[in-house]
Amino acid sequence: MKILVTVKEVAAVDDEFEIDGLGIDDRYLTYDLNEWDEYAVEEAVQLAEAGEDVEVVTVTVGPEDAEDTIRQALAKGADRAIRVWDDAIAEAGLLDPGTKARLLEAVVAAEDPDLVLSGVQAGDDAFGATGVTLASRLDWEWAAVVNDLELADGVANVHRELEGGVEEITEVDLPAVLTIQTGINDPRYASLRGIRQAQQKELTVQSLADVGLDADVLDSPIEQTDLYEPESEGEATIYEGSADETAADLAELLREKGVAQ
Amino acid sequence: MTVLVVAEHRRGELRDVSLELLSAGRQLADSTGGELHVGVVSGDAEGYAERLNREGVDAIHTVAHGEEFNHDVYTQAVTQLFDAVEPTVLLVPNSVNGLDYAPAVAERLDVPLVTDAVGLAYDDGLTVTREMYGSKVETTLEVDGPQAAVTVRPAEWPKAEGSGDASVESFDAAIDESAVRSTVTGFQEVGGGDIDISDADVLVSVGRGIEEEDNLEIIHDLAEALDATVSASRPIVDNGWLPKDRQVGQSGKVVTPDVYIAIGISGAVQHVAGMKGADTIVAINEDPNAPIFDIADVGIQDDLFDVVPALTEQFS
Numbered sequence: 001m002k003i004l005v006t007v008k009e010v011a012a013v014d015d016e017f018e019i020d021g022l023g024i025d026d027r028y029l030t031y032d033l034n035e036w037d038e039y040a041v042e043e044a045v046q047l048a049e050a051g052e053d054v055e056v057v058t059v060t061v062g063p064e065d066a067e068d069t070i071r072q073a074l075a076k077g078a079d080r081a082i083r084v085w086d087d088a089i090a091e092a093g094l095l096d097p098g099t100k101a102r103l104l105e106a107v108v109a110a111e112d113p114d115l116v117l118s119g120v121q122a123g124d125d126a127f128g129a130t131g132v133t134l135a136s137r138l139d140w141e142w143a144a145v146v147n148d149l150e151l152a153d154g155v156a157n158v159h160r161e162l163e164g165g166v167e168e169i170t171e172v173d174l175p176a177v178l179t180i181q182t183g184i185n186d187p188r189y190a191s192l193r194g195i196r197q198a199q200q201k202e203l204t205v206q207s208l209a210d211v212g213l214d215a216d217v218l219d220s221p222i223e224q225t226d227l228y229e230p231e232s233e234g235e236a237t238i239y240e241g242s243a244d245e246t247a248a249d250l251a252e253l254l255r256e257k258g259v260a261q
Numbered sequence: 262m263t264v265l266v267v268a269e270h271r272r273g274e275l276r277d278v279s280l281e282l283l284s285a286g287r288q289l290a291d292s293t294g295g296e297l298h299v300g301v302v303s304g305d306a307e308g309y310a311e312r313l314n315r316e317g318v319d320a321i322h323t324v325a326h327g328e329e330f331n332h333d334v335y336t337q338a339v340t341q342l343f344d345a346v347e348p349t350v351l352l353v354p355n356s357v358n359g360l361d362y363a364p365a366v367a368e369r370l371d372v373p374l375v376t377d378a379v380g381l382a383y384d385d386g387l388t389v390t391r392e393m394y395g396s397k398v399e400t401t402l403e404v405d406g407p408q409a410a411v412t413v414r415p416a417e418w419p420k421a422e423g424s425g426d427a428s429v430e431s432f433d434a435a436i437d438e439s440a441v442r443s444t445v446t447g448f449q450e451v452g453g454g455d456i457d458i459s460d461a462d463v464l465v466s467v468g469r470g471i472e473e474e475d476n477l478e479i480i481h482d483l484a485e486a487l488d489a490t491v492s493a494s495r496p497i498v499d500n501g502w503l504p505k506d507r508q509v510g511q512s513g514k515v516v517t518p519d520v521y522i523a524i525g526i527s528g529a530v531q532h533v534a535g536m537k538g539a540d541t542i543v544a545i546n547e548d549p550n551a552p553i554f555d556i557a558d559v560g561i562q563d564d565l566f567d568v569v570p571a572l573t574e575q576f577s
Binding site for chain 1: 333362450576
């Protein structure tokens with residue numbers, strides 16, 4: 001059995017930052033493995049540990065700088081990694097879910113996995129649609145926002161985390177793309193041995209041509225035209241001063257509201 | 262142009278986001294003097310159609326097929342309805358279920374999809390506003406092409422009101438059962454413990470800013486001093502530091518206490534959905550740009566590890 005896990009390196013923005021054109025100035029960005037993907041990797045590794053002869057392959061659409069992050073997934077137990085990138089992708093505009101799904105579809109066609117796990121969304125652009133788009137392109141089954149997973153004969157038994165503390169219990173035919181929600185498992189820390197081994201694991205870089213696609217796959221119908229800081233809608237009273245002073249102000253307010261009376 | 266909205270229901274209840282989408286759809290249709298159509302699939306579609314018949318709705322299409330949401334049925338039904346109505350824009354809730362079929366519909370129709378819209382405009386083409394980096398910035402996206410699909414963030418538009426005179430017609434979708442390869446077998450409520458945070462008058466709520474499990478002690482100390490109940494945002498529960506029944510937010514509980522003290526919580530939209538109804542919202546967070554300050558009544562922009570013990574001290 002082969003499980004393909006989509007892995008993205010995402011940027012988090014510092015408290016204070018500056019906008020540079022249509023993006024955020026790189027000095028204010030910190031890059032890490034997408035939180036949701038961390039859970040997807042862990043789920044795949046746990047399935048591999050519980051089963052026999054299960055290979056876990058990660059796939060990333062991202063630049064060379066993402067390789068440290070990809071090695072994190074390898075250190076946590078993935079067997080090998082594929083990174084799709086070339087100059088054409090680097091120069092493309094927005095990689096919307098449709099475009100991403102086309103790139104991933106080509107990798108799925110070459111790798112022929114039995115199951116694809118992706119994160120529910122990426123922490124930066126948060127489209128939350130690539131996994132289901134990919135499933136539809138492959139004519140596979142899927143389930144979005146999965147927080148419990150068991151594989152049985154030819155089916156995946158999943159819980160989908162709906163709003164308001166309700167889970168939907170669903171059976172989907174395999175092969176399938178499942179988008180994994182945080183909290184589904186307890187992601188491990190990479191061991192020192194894992195980190196050492198990760199350096200030796202195969203990380204293949206593939207260009208558009210390598211995966212059998214033309215550059216016109218990058219012609220997205222969606223163009224980002226602006227990026228700005230939203231105006232604060234807040235009307236909060238902000239207490240100023242030392243921690244002791246602000247705590248005293250807040251205590252006075254809380255007493256007025258009848259707290260701890 | 263015509264706008265097509267797809268309603269959402271679950272376990273016999275029409276969900277509020279459906280009525281919000283009517284407002285978003287009407288606003289978009291108004292910009293070109295177009296029509297607003299609504300689709301409602303499965304369950305008591307006729308009954309839901311009555312509730313969806315609000316001011317500004319021109320036509321409602323009901324699809325009778327099964328009771329609960331099934332993404333394979335929705336994907337087929339909405340794709341066929343789209344082909345029949347030929348809307349310029351399809352609007353779907355940006356909900357867990359919306360995101361379980363809208364991408365497949367858009368892919369099958371080969372129309373662009375933009376998710377989690379917080380703003381919509383139409384002038385020659387569709388422009389969508391959405392957020393990035395956990396609400397720190399907004400982006401404007403221009404969508405090319407004659408048709409598009411958009412998922413719309415809940416609680417951004419008001420619920421449509423008034424009563425309408427829309428035509429209500431049954432739409433005969435041809436559902437290929439062999440393409441229904443998933444089965445919803447049931448629902449499960451997330452287990453409740455001894456404490457129901459939705460009953461609490463005062464909540465001391467903790468988020469990612471607490472950094473480590475051991476640090477929760479200062480939160481428990483404060484809650485004890487204030488005679489309050491401890492709740493949390495998602496990361497704390499995902500880490501297993503507090504049980505699931507303490508989680509406030511979209512996928513947890515909706516709470517409406519007299520006082521809600523958010524400590525080290527950034528205020529992501531999913532969290533805010535669960536606590537914006539609190540009478541008084543207090544935010545303690547080091548990041549002055551944290552979105553929690555947008556909805557807070559009172560804020561302290563300082564290190565929680567200094568402020569929280571000082572506040573506890575005030576009540577000791």
